[in-house]
Structures are given as structure tokens and as C-alpha cells.
Amino acid sequence: MAGKVPAAPKEQATSDPEVRIDDWREFAPLDLPPILVAALDNFREHGYHGTSVRDVARQAEVSLPMIYYRYGNKQGLLVALLEGAMGEVLRRTRLADAEAEGRVLDRFAKVVECIVLHMTHRAATAALDAEMRYLEPENRKKYAALRKEVEQLLLETVDEGVAQGLFEVDRAPDTTRALLGMCQAVSGWYHTDGSLTPEDIADRYVAIALRTVGARVRPAPRSRAK
Amino acid sequence: MAGKVPAAPKEQATSDPEVRIDDWREFAPLDLPPILVAALDNFREHGYHGTSVRDVARQAEVSLPMIYYRYGNKQGLLVALLEGAMGEVLRRTRLADAEAEGRVLDRFAKVVECIVLHMTHRAATAALDAEMRYLEPENRKKYAALRKEVEQLLLETVDEGVAQGLFEVDRAPDTTRALLGMCQAVSGWYHTDGSLTPEDIADRYVAIALRTVGARVRPAPRSRAK
DNA sequence: ATCAGTCTAACGAACGCTAAGTAAGCCGGA
DNA sequence: TCCGGCTTACTTAGCGTTCGTTAGACTGAT
Numbered sequence: 001m002a003g004k005v006p007a008a009p010k011e012q013a014t015s016d017p018e019v020r021i022d023d024w025r026e027f028a029p030l031d032l033p034p035i036l037v038a039a040l041d042n043f044r045e046h047g048y049h050g051t052s053v054r055d056v057a058r059q060a061e062v063s064l065p066m067i068y069y070r071y072g073n074k075q076g077l078l079v080a081l082l083e084g085a086m087g088e089v090l091r092r093t094r095l096a097d098a099e100a101e102g103r104v105l106d107r108f109a110k111v112v113e114c115i116v117l118h119m120t121h122r123a124a125t126a127a128l129d130a131e132m133r134y135l136e137p138e139n140r141k142k143y144a145a146l147r148k149e150v151e152q153l154l155l156e157t158v159d160e161g162v163a164q165g166l167f168e169v170d171r172a173p174d175t176t177r178a179l180l181g182m183c184q185a186v187s188g189w190y191h192t193d194g195s196l197t198p199e200d201i202a203d204r205y206v207a208i209a210l211r212t213v214g215a216r217v218r219p220a221p222r223s224r225a226k
Numbered sequence: 227m228a229g230k231v232p233a234a235p236k237e238q239a240t241s242d243p244e245v246r247i248d249d250w251r252e253f254a255p256l257d258l259p260p261i262l263v264a265a266l267d268n269f270r271e272h273g274y275h276g277t278s279v280r281d282v283a284r285q286a287e288v289s290l291p292m293i294y295y296r297y298g299n300k301q302g303l304l305v306a307l308l309e310g311a312m313g314e315v316l317r318r319t320r321l322a323d324a325e326a327e328g329r330v331l332d333r334f335a336k337v338v339e340c341i342v343l344h345m346t347h348r349a350a351t352a353a354l355d356a357e358m359r360y361l362e363p364e365n366r367k368k369y370a371a372l373r374k375e376v377e378q379l380l381l382e383t384v385d386e387g388v389a390q391g392l393f394e395v396d397r398a399p400d401t402t403r404a405l406l407g408m409c410q411a412v413s414g415w416y417h418t419d420g421s422l423t424p425e426d427i428a429d430r431y432v433a434i435a436l437r438t439v440g441a442r443v444r445p446a447p448r449s450r451a452k
Numbered sequence: 453a454t455c456a457g458t459c460t461a462a463c464g465a466a467c468g469c470t471a472a473g474t475a476a477g478c479c480g481g482a
Numbered sequence: 483t484c485c486g487g488c489t490t491a492c493t494t495a496g497c498g499t500t501c502g503t504t505a506g507a508c509t510g511a512t
Contacts, residue, residue: 049275050360053468063493130356134276170433178434181411182404207396208404212438279502289459
């Protein structure tokens with residue numbers, strides 16, 4: 001039932017094997033092959049099931065079988081987009097976390113900032129997260145695992161903060177989920193031509209998140225000059 | 227393009243003209259006609275575009291044209307479910323708000339509690355909110371207006387709280403949106419057989435929300451005995 | 453005689469996917 | 483230097499199925 005890619009040609013599931021990230025705050029324009037750009041546009045506007053492979057082919061200006069040649073089947077398009085995006089945010093989040101060098105308040109603030117930056121700079125792919133439920137079980141499991149890693153990372157910082165008496169939180173797992181929920185929602189309403197930059201929004205959400213965990217002190221001001 | 231219901235027979239868009247609500251904390255089992263139950267199940271599991279009218283007919287054990295007779299077209303099913311649900315939560319939220327008789331902290335706490343209770347007791351319909359984007363422009367506008375009313379109500383209480391020096395919030399509209407985002411997310415993970423009751427979850431989220439708006443004092447304990 | 457409620461049957465269009473073929477490049481051996 | 487075979491990239495044409503929707507006939511109560 002699941003389509004199998006006969007030869008798995010040049011371009012893999014993810015847009016590139018892996019895009020190098022030097023600075024987790026720096027977002028180069030998303031560089032996706034035309035087919036995935038078209039798929040992203042269509043999935044975002046009409047959803048997975050509302051999009052036909054023919055629509056994607058037409059917009060990408062390739063023949064219909066070309067898509068099957070490269071991605072195996074329709075599901076392959078979604079997998080490529082979803083895993084690409086979640087992989088990127090996970091790598092970024094780890095960098096952000098590491099940068100804080102163990103200072104808990106900083107860790108928390110940077111991880112939240114990083115996540116919100118992703119939800120804005122990468123709003124298109126981030127919004128696709130809702131289409132996760134259309135992944136076939138196997139693909140979904142892999143995606144959910146990536147996602148869980150991000151959640152786990154945030155939860156750790158909350159737990160640490162509570163343990164050190166810096167945060168005041170009733171139930172860390174619930175609070176963490178609530179935080180992720182509110183961050184995720186950003187990708188739904190953010191659009192580029194608004195007056196707020198991603199950095200503005202990230203700042204505000206860090207402040208909101210700090211309150212949510214009952215942080216008693218603010219973290220050291222960011223060294224971002226820009 | 228928009229289907230029109232030729233005669234608009236017995237059962238209207240909403241499950242019933244309006245279900246009477248006495249206590250906003252009391253949730254009778256959702257009483258939907260079989261067709262809408264089937265539509266709800268399918269929309270929830272496969273999404274709007276992933277659901278065929280035939281699937282709905284089969285599960286509801288009615289003939290295919292029966293659905294067109296009662297709801298005009300596929301879109302009519304979504305409209306009925308969405309407007310029914312949002313109408314209910316709006317009416318409940320107003321009751322909750324009124325019950326606080328102007329005490330700001332109480333207003334805020336009760337409105338949040340009410341919204342979270344909706345996200346759990348009515349998780350199935352609440353989760354359908356994401357399918358809003360598949361509404362045709364006209365239907366969408368109507369739905370968005372209802373939704374906005376709920377947001378407005380919450381925003382008012384936040385504004386009031388800030389004005390009275392009870393809350394500490396950077397930007398009330400952003401914070402309100404963040405709060406709604408985190409409440410909405412509940413409908414995604416809540417399921418009935420979990421260990422937490424809707425009331426438990428609502429309590430926790432009220433606590434989280436109070437922190438998020440930097441409330442200095444807790445509201446008077448609820449008079450709910452149960 | 454009317455009419456709301458319900459059915460069977462089917463319309464045309466679109467769907468996901470694939471078989472089969474082709475043109476162009478690469479490669480090691482003669 | 484050329485050749486035969488293999489691989490990669492991409493096409494045309496169409497398979498079988500399902501889609502949303504409707505025409506039109508029937509039925510039982512008023």
C-alpha cells in the first residue's frame with residue numbers, strides 16, 4: 001500500500017542532506033527545490049488532501065510523473081517538507097540551548113526565542129505541522145520523535161529552573177505543552193508584511209513565557225546588536 | 227460555486243436552533259443528529275478534504291442524497307458543526323463572564339476556565355477549528371466574527387486587569403492571542419480516557435494563565451463543590 | 453392532490469498512480 | 483577512438499477509481 005521509491009534518485013527527502021547552520025538566529029531564505037516550493041504553497045493554502053499532485057506539477061512547471069520520480073508519491077512531498085522543517089528547528093534549538101552554557105534562565109529564554117523565530121521566519125513550513133496527522137503511521141512516528149525532542153529540550157530547562165528555585169510552575173509537563181502550543185500558534189497568524197519583525201515577536205514571547213513559568217528574574221540582555 | 231440549500235428543511239445548520247445552557251460549567255453530552263456525528267468523526271480523523279460525502283453517508287447509515295437534502299452540500303456539514311460549536315462556547319463564555327459580576331480577576335479566571343472546559347468537554351468539535359480555512363469566504367467571515375467575539379471578551383478582561391493594576395502584561399493583544407493559542411492546543415491532545423478530568427485541566431490552565439498575565443493575587447476559590 | 457422525505461442511478465470531472473518509452477550522459481574494454 | 487551497455491532524467495498516454503453533485507421517481511401522510 002505504501003508507495004516505494006524505486007531508485008531514490010538525487011534529491012533526498014529533505015531539501016538538501018542537511019543545510020549548515022552557523023548562527024541559530026540567522027535565517028537564510030528557505031532554499032527549496034521548485035517542486036517542494038509548489039507543494040508547500042498548495043498544502044498551506046488547501047491542505048494535504050485539498051491539494052492534487054497535478055496542481056503541484058502545474059505550479060512547479062514539471063510533468064506529473066516527474067514528481068513520482070523524485071518523491072515516490074504524494075506522501076513523499078509532505079514527508080520531505082515536514083522532516084526538513086522539524087530537523088532544522090531541532091538543530092537550531094540545540095545550538096541555542098548550548099549557547100547558554102548551562103545558565104538555566106538563559107537556556108529557557110534562548111530556546112523559546114529560537115522556537116518563535118522559527119515560527120516566524122519559517123512560518124510557511126511551521127504551519128504545515130498541522131498536516132502531521134496525514135502522515136502514514138511510520139512517517140508520523142519518525143516526525144513525532146523529532147518533535148518530541150524539541151519538547152523534551154524545553155521541558156528540561158523548565159525542570160531545571162524549578163529545581164534551582166528560579167521558576168514557579170505547577171506541573172512542568174503541562175506548562176511546557178502550553179508554551180509550545182502558544183508558540184506554534186504564531187505560525188498561524190504571522191505574515192511577512194506585518195509591522196512586527198520576527199525578532200520583535202520573539203522578544204515578546206520570551207517575556208510572556210518567562211511570566212508563564214513564574215521567573216523571578218530576567219535573563220541577561222541578549223548580545224544581539226543587529 | 228456555493229451550494230444553496232433549496233428548501234432548508236427541518237434541521238437547521240446548527241444541530242438545534244439553540245441548546246439551552248443553564249450552567250456554563252455543565253456539559254451535557256453533545257447531542258448531534260447522526261449525519262453530523264458521522265461528519266464530525268470523519269472530519270476529525272481525515273480532515274475536510276480527506277472526507278468524502280459517501281463516507282459520511284455510510285457511517286450515518288443514510289443515503290447519499292439525504293445529506294444534500296438536509297445540508298445542501300459538503301460545505302454545509304462543516305458550517306453546521308463549526309458554527310454550532312463556536313456559538314456554544316460564545317454563549318457559555320458570556321455566562322461565565324457575567325457570573326463574575328465585574329470582579330476583574332474573577333472575570334479573567336472564569337473566562338479562561340470556560341474556554342478550557344470547552345476544549346476538553348467538546349474536544350471533538352473544538353479541534354475542528356483548524357478546518358476553518360476550508361470555509362468559503364462568506365461562511366468563514368461569519369465564523370471568524372464569532373471567534374473574534376470570544377477573543378474580544380478575553381482581551382477586555384486583560385485590559386481591565388492591567389488598568390486596575392492587577393495584571394502585569396507587556397502587550398495585552400499579543401498576550402491574549404498567546405493565551406487563546408495555548409488553550410486551543412488542549413483540544414489537540416486531550417482525550418477522554420486520560421487520567422485528567424476536564425476540570426483538572428481547566429484548573430491548571432487557569433493557574434498558568436494567571437501567571438502569564440502576571441496576576442499578583444489569586445481569585446477567590448471557586449464555589450464549585452462537585 | 454399535494455408535498456416533505458427518501459430512494460436508485462448516474463453524470464462529468466478529477467483523482468493518485470504507473471507502464472512504457474526516449475534522449476542524453478557515463479564508463480570500462482577493445 | 484569507438485562502442486555496447488548501464489544509468490539518470492524525463493515524457494506521453496492512460497489505467498481504474500472515486501469525487502461532489504443531481505435528475506427524477508417513488509412513498510406515505512395530510
